[in-house]
Amino acid sequence: MTFKSLTFICISILFVISCTQDQRGNLSNIFMNKRSFEELVNNFENEERVEWQKPEQVLDLLGDIQGKKIMDIGVGTGYFAFRMAKRGAEVIAADVDDRFLEYVNNKSSKLKTSLVTTRKVEYDDPLLSENEIDHALIVNTYHHIDDREEYFAKVVKGLKDGGSMLVVDFKKDKKSPGPPKRYRVSTQNVKKELTKAGFTSFEVNRDLLENHYVVIAQK
């Protein structure tokens, strides 16, 4: 094979990869979307989830959120978003996927709540304006984001002074249902990346949930 044809093949591969990333997000998101939308909805809304995800106890870690403005990044079906609205928070339900945004809008209409509003965001940008939110919540979605230092610097900008972000994601050192180990991010790396993004202090909780950690990062 000549050098010229090898270069052509490499450029073609890189082009295909970059197109895939634009349309379907990172490898983790592509992996998740191997399942049908219906399957994902059933999985996220599964009644048994309450036992292993402990959503109310996770939200307690945010303190009193009555009247607070919170972005739920990667909202999915709104499993956490509607629970936060029930506590009186104003929730920006952010996702890159129109199917989930439509699902959340339908649920908001059904529940007659104006506290959950959707925002179509970009894979590399939460589209927050400066000082827009008190908190961000990102559940099982941290590992779906690439170039996290840059991405979360945008979240830091969107947080008010004293604001915080709560990250829930899959433990990397524990075998459990969910994404393969290669897509998981360790708590050490979460702290490292978020420090570079501009967060200043962290609380890590590995005890509340069996298969997930919770990291609370302060602006």
Ligand SMILES: C[S@@+](CC[C@H](N)C(=O)[O-])C[C@H]1O[C@@H](n2cnc3c(N)ncnc32)[C@H](O)[C@@H]1O
């Ligand atoms: C595993 S689901 C988690 C859904 C929800 N947070 C939950 O815990 O039920 C990941 C969600 O993140 C969304 N997503 C993927 N990449 C994203 C990105 N770069 N920015 C925002 N949302 C993203 C997906 O469309 C999907 O709704």
